[in-house]
Amino acid sequence: MSILSNIINAAKEVVEVARTTAQGMSVTLSHIPQKKDTVSYPDEPVQIYRRFRGEHFLDVNEDGKERCVSCFLCAAACPADAIYIEGAEDPRPYEQRASMDHRYAKVYQIDYGRCILCGFCVDACPTDAINHGHNFEWAVYTPGELVKDKDYLLGNKWREPDVTPTEKQRPLAAKQKHDKFNITLK
Amino acid sequence: MRSNNAGCRFGVCQRKTDFMETVKLTINGQEVTAPKGELLIEACEMNGVYLPRFCHYRGLTPQASCRMCVVRVDNPKIPKLQTACTMPVTDGMAVTTDSQEIEDVRAAMIEFLLSNHPVDCPVCDRAGECELQDQTYGFGEDRTRSQYDDKDNYLERQISPFIYNDPQRCVTCKRCTRVCEEWMDENAITVLNRGASTVISAFSGWVECSDCGNCVDVCPTGTLLHVPYKYVARPWDLKQTPTVCNFCSDGCSVLAGTRGENLIRNVARDGRGRTAGGINHDFLCSLGRYTVDFVHSKDRLDRPMIRRGEHLIPTTWDDALQHVAQRLGELKAQHGGDSVGVISAARLLNEDQFTLRKFADDVLQTKHAEYYHDDDEIDLASFFRYGAPTIATQAHLQNADTILLIGSDPNEENPLTAFSIRWAVRQKAARLITVNAMPSRLERQANISLRVREGSEGAFVQALLDDAKLNDAAAALGVKAEDLQAVRKAVAESGRVVVVFGDELRGAAVEALALLESALAAPSAEAADAAKKAYIDALQRQVKSSNSTQKPSINENPYTYIVEHPTLEVGAEPVRTETKFSFLPLVRYSNTMGAGLVGMHSDDKGGMSAHAMINAAGGGIKALFIAGEDVVSKANGEASRVSTQLAKLDFLVVQDMFLTETAKLADVVFPVTSYAEAQGTQVNNGMQIQFVRRAIPPVGQARPDWMVVNQLAKLMGVDFGYQGQLKTIFKQIADAVPGCAGLSHNLLVNEGATQISLPQPEQSKINRADVLERLAGQVAKINRNVAVDAAALTAKAGTRLKQRYPQITQHSEMLTPELPQGVEAAAPAPLVFPA
Numbered sequence A: 001m002s003i004l005s006n007i008i009n010a011a012k013e014v015v016e017v018a019r020t021t022a023q024g025m026s027v028t029l030s031h032i033p034q035k036k037d038t039v040s041y042p043d044e045p046v047q048i049y050r051r052f053r054g055e056h057f058l059d060v061n062e063d064g065k066e067r068c069v070s071c072f073l074c075a076a077a078c079p080a081d082a083i084y085i086e087g088a089e090d091p092r093p094y095e096q097r098a099s100m101d102h103r104y105a106k107v108y109q110i111d112y113g114r115c116i117l118c119g120f121c122v123d124a125c126p127t128d129a130i131n132h133g134h135n136f137e138w139a140v141y142t143p144g145e146l147v148k149d150k151d152y153l154l155g156n157k158w159r160e161p162d163v164t165p166t167e168k169q170r171p172l173a174a175k176q177k178h179d180k181f182n183i184t185l186k
Numbered sequence B: 001m002r003s004n005n006a007g008c009r010f011g012v013c014q015r016k017t018d019f020m021e022t023v024k025l026t027i028n029g030q031e032v033t034a035p036k037g038e039l040l041i042e043a044c045e046m047n048g049v050y051l052p053r054f055c056h057y058r059g060l061t062p063q064a065s066c067r068m069c070v071v072r073v074d075n076p077k078i079p080k081l082q083t084a085c086t087m088p089v090t091d092g093m094a095v096t097t098d099s100q101e102i103e104d105v106r107a108a109m110i111e112f113l114l115s116n117h118p119v120d121c122p123v124c125d126r127a128g129e130c131e132l133q134d135q136t137y138g139f140g141e142d143r144t145r146s147q148y149d150d151k152d153n154y155l156e157r158q159i160s161p162f163i164y165n166d167p168q169r170c171v172t173c174k175r176c177t178r179v180c181e182e183w184m185d186e187n188a189i190t191v192l193n194r195g196a197s198t199v200i201s202a203f204s205g206w207v208e209c210s211d212c213g214n215c216v217d218v219c220p221t222g223t224l225l226h227v228p229y230k231y232v233a234r235p236w237d238l239k240q241t242p243t244v245c246n247f248c249s250d251g252c253s254v255l256a257g258t259r260g261e262n263l264i265r266n267v268a269r270d271g272r273g274r275t276a277g278g279i280n281h282d283f284l285c286s287l288g289r290y291t292v293d294f295v296h297s298k299d300r301l302d303r304p305m306i307r308r309g310e311h312l313i314p315t316t317w318d319d320a321l322q323h324v325a326q327r328l329g330e331l332k333a334q335h336g337g338d339s340v341g342v343i344s345a346a347r348l349l350n351e352d353q354f355t356l357r358k359f360a361d362d363v364l365q366t367k368h369a370e371y372y373h374d375d376d377e378i379d380l381a382s383f384f385r386y387g388a389p390t391i392a393t394q395a396h397l398q399n400a401d402t403i404l405l406i407g408s409d410p411n412e413e414n415p416l417t418a419f420s421i422r423w424a425v426r427q428k429a430a431r432l433i434t435v436n437a438m439p440s441r442l443e444r445q446a447n448i449s450l451r452v453r454e455g456s457e458g459a460f461v462q463a464l465l466d467d468a469k470l471n472d473a474a475a476a477l478g479v480k481a482e483d484l485q486a487v488r489k490a491v492a493e494s495g496r497v498v499v500v501f502g503d504e505l506r507g508a509a510v511e512a513l514a515l516l517e518s519a520l521a522a523p524s525a526e527a528a529d530a531a532k533k534a535y536i537d538a539l540q541r542q543v544k545s546s547n548s549t550q551k552p553s554i555n556e557n558p559y560t561y562i563v564e565h566p567t568l569e570v571g572a573e574p575v576r577t578e579t580k581f582s583f584l585p586l587v588r589y590s591n592t593m594g595a596g597l598v599g600m601h602s603d604d605k606g607g608m609s610a611h612a613m614i615n616a617a618g619g620g621i622k623a624l625f626i627a628g629e630d631v632v633s634k635a636n637g638e639a640s641r642v643s644t645q646l647a648k649l650d651f652l653v654v655q656d657m658f659l660t661e662t663a664k665l666a667d668v669v670f671p672v673t674s675y676a677e678a679q680g681t682q683v684n685n686g687m688q689i690q691f692v693r694r695a696i697p698p699v700g701q702a703r704p705d706w707m708v709v710n711q712l713a714k715l716m717g718v719d720f721g722y723q724g725q726l727k728t729i730f731k732q733i734a735d736a737v738p739g740c741a742g743l744s745h746n747l748l749v750n751e752g753a754t755q756i757s758l759p760q761p762e763q764s765k766i767n768r769a770d771v772l773e774r775l776a777g778q779v780a781k782i783n784r785n786v787a788v789d790a791a792a793l794t795a796k797a798g799t800r801l802k803q804r805y806p807q808i809t810q811h812s813e814m815l816t817p818e819l820p821q822g823v824e825a826a827a828p829a830p831l832v833f834p835a
Ligand code: SF4
Pocket: A074, A077, A078, A079, A080, A081, A082, A083, A110, A114, A115, A116, A117, A118, A119, A120, A121, A122
């Protein structure tokens, strides 16, 4: 009696396992032909919303002159104290200097170890010099590497997927040695 | 009723008014009191009603050009709005300051000012401490109606090595020109053009002036800016530490603006009207203001150095200290304590001086310890021989009836004193009498100015003391006897006399100053008042009768506007002294007084002076410990002799900020802190002790002077009991030094400058006959054939400051500024109205 019931129970179990597996697999298999929500990053670019607040870029005007006039307002607005600026004067005429105004930022650093990507700096900027880009790739080996300097932030503009430099901006864009960001914009 | 002493909007105005005669008035229906004769705008502020203003500045002549301060005066009824900055308060006055009508007028005025303003705040260095910004936020509209882009487009330009000018930002309040005229008597900048084209400018091209920078500090907008501060920082980024300047002996307070670990700027007053609350009000001179860069000079010593053969090589603190302790110990054991000498710089703080003295007494057991001073420096020993005559502070000076300036040129050497003298003359109708061999700009304010023979100043003291010798003294001085008589009469009649004297007076002449009190007794209060009134009346007549081509000998109208009540010192009562005479000795360095006070001199111990120690090098003196002084560079024309002397020493220790000529000869050099990194107390020429705050952490491995000496002492087996605390040192000073009892760091931090009171000279102890005889001997020696030649002396004067502050002149680029390239060719053109 007991041997028989044991056999019957074992058989029931086998059937049950087979059934649930088939049930589970049916869900899984039904998704295979469907459109996927994940991308196989980094082999494929990530798609990002335009209003995503990623790593900043420092902008230049249509003539390729740095827009930042080193007014320190972004640093003043920053709740995380992430921005450090040193101002300086470039007395050369507009054509020769790198910046829009005589006053420019000699040093401009953002510490992404501190930045909370709140966007206050972008709001504060009177010349639209600082903007959020869409980069989020920050993995580094030391905290110091999270402090990004002015050249890096200026270069970020040309790494954005949908930026086409104007005639005068082209030399700047060409100088940029980093790759384009691995993203597309939604 | 509200208190009379309510703070103003910015919390800076805390003047006490209890001691003044007051009137009652009604402001916005509330009855308040204010000092009689006070301007309405100030009276409102005292009672907590802030009126917007651009042109009004306390202590400057009223201007009434900005019309921001308008109020409605209801009683007595005046049909039009009135400017509160020109209206004195009267009893029973009733004013309204906050009606719709007034708000509209203010907004309209702001709109008017902004109609020609570039509003380029992002690139303007004043932004953040700009009165135009603040007033626009407070009283203006939040948007512009002006579609007018064709604003006067003057370019920004540099108009002097220190001043940057953007004419377009000007609100023509003329604070700058008034400051330049009234505080500095330079008249270096002026108003050009008319109407909408009005600008502030130099007369032609470059501003030629003493570069005090005060015009920049008081400018409410970004029109005038400091060149060294240009684009460097933002006011909200700066930590502002009130501390005390380290150069001349006046002891101005400065607000040291620091960003991170860097000293960025020194100002007397920031754009929000905050001052360091010192004795200097809002005044600062070019030395105190613009020499901040030496602190971060690349030449600063950042590590101890030790001699290995020819070279000084960097080492660790431990090694350097050990080495010094060991060598000094050996030399002391071998030749006795008196073979070691200690020399300090007069600019070191009391705590440093005191520790050095202790080091000499308790550790080295030498009697030779002295602060470095030249033989031609002011004769303090004679001055204090019989006790301490009343010493005048800046406040005394500003309240004097008569100021006697004997020798020196405060304009160059003690700029705050010069400022106070001008202030007293202009605002309080003080009578200035100058007795000087060298021409001084202060003579322009003088009622009587005597240009005397070089080296004959002692004869003037004689003339004051003894009427009988007046003619002889006049001959010695090379002046007319009547003039001398007039001076004597004026001094005799005056109530309060401040004698400001320089190093020209020597020996018996300085001692004789203590006799003035008894020789020219104080007149009764009524007589003094009558004399002052007669003086003012005479001035008035003179001004009225003079036509424009014929200038009176005094400054045209020295009391254009006599402020009835306040002294310049915020919160101070007009000072009265027990004695008629008070004295301001123009000592050379920031802490010369303190160094002597805490005992850093050899006199009473029978030790050698600093010069004698150097001369005895290799003989009686085997080793020297020199703190902060560059004795080689200071030895005018004798540098090579002094270096040879120092080379004879067995051991030389120098602690300094830089590798000076003296330090280059040393066996061990310790890097020490500058004034911005040091903390402690110092005593100015008015015997006021002030607290010096640390503004930045030490540069490199520098340590404060006292700390180095304390560590050495520990290594040599003596514990000074400081427990590593500055406060404890001061406690020991307070216990040891007469006059400092009861003082402490905590007290000084709160009280600000505190005068140390020392016992008056005992008249009975003074041997009158002896002093007068020696004075007569001094006068007899004056060579009366030498011509009174001011021009030759003027030529010498220019080099004085360089000799005094060799380190600063070598390591501050700002003091010998280079103009931007190509600037010489293109001096800024005068801004004349375009045709
Ligand atoms: S995004 Fe926010 S936290 Fe980051 S730098 Fe800007 S203001 Fe600072």
